[in-house]
Every structure is written in C-alpha cells, then in structure tokens.
Amino acid sequence: MPSQTSIALQSVDSVETSSTEIWLTDEILFNYQRCPRRVFLDRYGDRQQRTSPPDYLRKLRQDSYVHQREVLSQAPFQEPNYPRRDWVAGAIATTALMQQGVDRIANGVLQIPLGNGIHLVSCPDLLVKQPGYSIWGDWLYAPTDIRLGKRPKLDYQVAVAFHTYVLAAVQGMWAETGWLILRQRGTYAVSLVDVLPRMEEILQSCMETLLQQQEPEVFITHSRCDLCHWFSHCYTLAQGDRHLSLLPGVTPSRYIQLKALQLKTLEEIAIASPKQLESLPGFGFQVAQRLVKQAQATLQNRAIAHTESSLSPTVPLLSQIELPTADIELYFDIEAAPEQNLVYLHGVLVVDRLAQTEIFHPFLAEHQVAEGKVWNQFLELVWRYPHAPIFHFCPYEAQTVKQLGECYSTPSHLIEALLSRFVDLHERVTRVAILPVESYALKPIARWLGFNWRDSAANGAQSICWYDQWLTTGDRTHLEAILRYNEDDCRATHQVKDWLVQFTQLDIAPFS
Numbered sequence: 001m002p003s004q005t006s007i008a009l010q011s012v013d014s015v016e017t018s019s020t021e022i023w024l025t026d027e028i029l030f031n032y033q034r035c036p037r038r039v040f041l042d043r044y045g046d047r048q049q050r051t052s053p054p055d056y057l058r059k060l061r062q063d064s065y066v067h068q069r070e071v072l073s074q075a076p077f078q079e080p081n082y083p084r085r086d087w088v089a090g091a092i093a094t095t096a097l098m099q100q101g102v103d104r105i106a107n108g109v110l111q112i113p114l115g116n117g118i119h120l121v122s123c124p125d126l127l128v129k130q131p132g133y134s135i136w137g138d139w140l141y142a143p144t145d146i147r148l149g150k151r152p153k154l155d156y157q158v159a160v161a162f163h164t165y166v167l168a169a170v171q172g173m174w175a176e177t178g179w180l181i182l183r184q185r186g187t188y189a190v191s192l193v194d195v196l197p198r199m200e201e202i203l204q205s206c207m208e209t210l211l212q213q214q215e216p217e218v219f220i221t222h223s224r225c226d227l228c229h230w231f232s233h234c235y236t237l238a239q240g241d242r243h244l245s246l247l248p249g250v251t252p253s254r255y256i257q258l259k260a261l262q263l264k265t266l267e268e269i270a271i272a273s274p275k276q277l278e279s280l281p282g283f284g285f286q287v288a289q290r291l292v293k294q295a296q297a298t299l300q301n302r303a304i305a306h307t308e309s310s311l312s313p314t315v316p317l318l319s320q321i322e323l324p325t326a327d328i329e330l331y332f333d334i335e336a337a338p339e340q341n342l343v344y345l346h347g348v349l350v351v352d353r354l355a356q357t358e359i360f361h362p363f364l365a366e367h368q369v370a371e372g373k374v375w376n377q378f379l380e381l382v383w384r385y386p387h388a389p390i391f392h393f394c395p396y397e398a399q400t401v402k403q404l405g406e407c408y409s410t411p412s413h414l415i416e417a418l419l420s421r422f423v424d425l426h427e428r429v430t431r432v433a434i435l436p437v438e439s440y441a442l443k444p445i446a447r448w449l450g451f452n453w454r455d456s457a458a459n460g461a462q463s464i465c466w467y468d469q470w471l472t473t474g475d476r477t478h479l480e481a482i483l484r485y486n487e488d489d490c491r492a493t494h495q496v497k498d499w500l501v502q503f504t505q506l507d508i509a510p511f512s
C-alpha cells in the first residue's frame, strides 16, 4: 500500500491523480461505461473547458444522497472517519472496522495497488457482515450499492462486481454475491458469474485508456452527453468536424460499419447507394434509405419528402398522413416529474382560426395533492371543444392521459373518445419528412423553422428542477418560468403543425 505522502488529493468529481499514480475509483469505471472519452478528459482534459453541472444533475445527486441516507437509516451502521477523498486513510479506517467485525459499514473505502501505477478504489455504499471466513476470522463482508434507479442496469451491476473484486483482495475471500438496493424494486442479487467477466473487460479497457493516454473520439449521443460537463467542448468539436454522430440515424454501432466502408463524411453518405448500406448489420432497407436522404437534407439544408416504400410516389403526401385542420385546434403539452409519479402541468393552447385568437390555458398543480384537481380542469377544457383535434409531440401526452384516466377513475369511454382526437405530430413529421436537424425532438425541429423559446436554456429537466425549487422555496418566479416554457412548447408544436400542412401540400415528388 502506498504511503499517505504519495497521494495528491484534489477536490474534483472523479479522477484522483498524482503526477504518476492513477486512483481508479468505481465512479470512474461507472463513467467509463457511459463514455470512455469522459474518463479521458476528466484525467487529461483542460479543466477550463468544463462547464458547471446543470441544475437537473445537481438535483439527481441530491435525490440520490437523500435516498441513500433513508435506506441506511433502516438499521444501525458505522462509518469510517477520514478526510474526504483521502483513499488511503479511508481504506485504513474501513479495514479497522472490518477487522473488528462491525455488522454494517456505510461509505467504506477499499483500496488495492496494482503495481502499474494504478490503485483500484472501491467505495460501496454498504458492507454487510456475513458468515464465512476471511483473513480476520469466521466472518466476511459483501458489498451493496444503493441506487435511485428503478432497474438493475448493467452499469450498476458492473460497479457492484468491481466492489466485490477489490473486496476479495482486501479480505482474502470472495463474497458469494453483491447486492443492489433499488428504489422501487428493492434488493437485487447481482450474478457475479455473469457480470465479473464483463467488469474485467471494462476495467482492462479503462486502464489502457488512462495509461496509454489514448483520447477516444467524440461521439455525441444526446441521451448521455446532455448532462456531461464536457458537452460544450465536445459538441463544438463535433460541429466543427460535421461529425456523423450529429446525423440522426447514426448510432455508435452503425458508425463503425460506415467507417469500415470508408463512409466518413456527410458528402460520402449523401451519394452512397442505399443498396450498399442495407446489408450491413443493424441497417436494413428503411434505415439505409433514410440515412442517405438524411445526409442529403443536412447538406442541402432543406426538408426532403419521405414516403414509405409501399406507397406510390404519385400519392400526394397530405393524403398519406392524417393531419386534420379545423376551425378550433388544441395544442397540448404536459410537464411531469416521473420520479415523483406526478403530473404537475397540463398546458393547452386553444387556436381559433375563425376568431383569430390563440389563448393559452395552463392547469398547474401548485402542490402534489392538486394533481387530480388540475386533471379535471384539463378535461373540462378539452370537452368544451368536443370536435377540436388535439395536437401534441411524441406519445408521452397520450400515454399520460391514459394513466391519469385510470388513476382518477375517469370513465374509459371518455378517455377513448378523447384519445381519438389526439394527433402525434412527431409521428407525422418523421413519417413524411426528412429534415436538416440533429434530432427529431421538438426543439431542433421548431428551431429550424425559426421558432425561439423565450428562455433558450429551458427544457423538461429544468422544468422539474424549477418545480422542485418552487416546492422548496415558495418562490413563484419558478412557476412562472415553467408556464413560459410550457406555453412555448405548445406554440412550437403549433408552428410545426402549420409547417407540416404547407410541406405536405407542396406535393413534392419524393427522392428515389
């Protein structure tokens, strides 16, 4: 074990380094599974290019901490006392507790040097004493992680396998099982036989990246990059290079296939034959055809008509999609906090084309108990216009209305009648148009059409944070921000619908 003086302590998120040593924690391994590049940048990147974590990430961390403390408080435990991120001191204090045979040890540190400049550092949320044999006597420990997530995702399981691996070296004996405690599913036993080999592969790859200082290529995937502190840096690089990860339909596995065919640029894909691509693993004719058109639309910065291959190109686009236009139309958007199982806002923009009015109706639950009341207010409004189509973007609104109907025992025939008026514009747009956008979410599409949100940084995650801040502080400016954002979403949906009507009426012959 290294001496304490050899450790350089830094108050950073994950990578703890001295000039020659690498402290590879379970947190680093967890991040590596999500993005190897992030781990590389955390160690070797220019810290000036990091941005501070978004509010939503802070909220997730806080929620996770509260959840962990709640679970821990269900039974007595002891914690090692050591300076924050002083892994050697933490490991010494934890080992002393294990040696004493303490039943439950929370936030312990396990540490082993590998001899190649890397120290493995594992911080399981809980170490639980079990019958068995270890270097200390007739007991041993098994690791447990407490997670906010609902499912035992593979990256959670890999972290538990890592704890078990380091713990085996510390106590001289393998624990039979590692455990996850999940918020909704409860206790879950991780199958070490299945997960340990996977963990070792990931660990090996992570160590190579760090030791050989190999910078992984940028690959923007919004689901994982949006909350990353390197996003602005990586996105600027990707945009500058017109990286293919910004082209909808290019997934990491398809990207590998495209590179193998020497299709590395937008231009090369735009002139490729779909036939050349369709036999690649993970493609098929529809994907191949759409990808080539997507590259053309992006290069030409224009919308391209897209028809299903089964339909005749001579059939007008408008008749291929059900897109009602009525004197009165409703544009609907929901704000919800799925973690709390709460729908706190139904926003409806009522567009009266004859009267030339657009009136926004927000039904906002200022407190959790008001969810049922605003649900009824929403129903009362939509039934005031029984023939008006209800436009929304993505299936979430329809799914949520179904769930609320069940939750509040709204008669099913009323819900069915209501849902028959719903029109999902995301489904309609993607069915007939290929757009020069990086994703087919509402924001990129509406922005391409020239729509601007009054608060450019607002999004669904930020709305959840605002609602949380309102509940905590009682400051109504947070509610006002939510209403502004939701109204803009409704207006953006309206703009997309109007554009789609015009586009389909142009009757453009589809590309062959």
Ligand code: SF4
Residues within 6 Å of the ligand: 034, 035, 036, 037, 038, 039, 041, 218, 219, 220, 221, 224, 225, 228, 229, 230, 231, 232, 234, 235
């Ligand atoms: S922004 Fe994306 S690609 Fe860049 S480091 Fe973060 S997760 Fe990785």
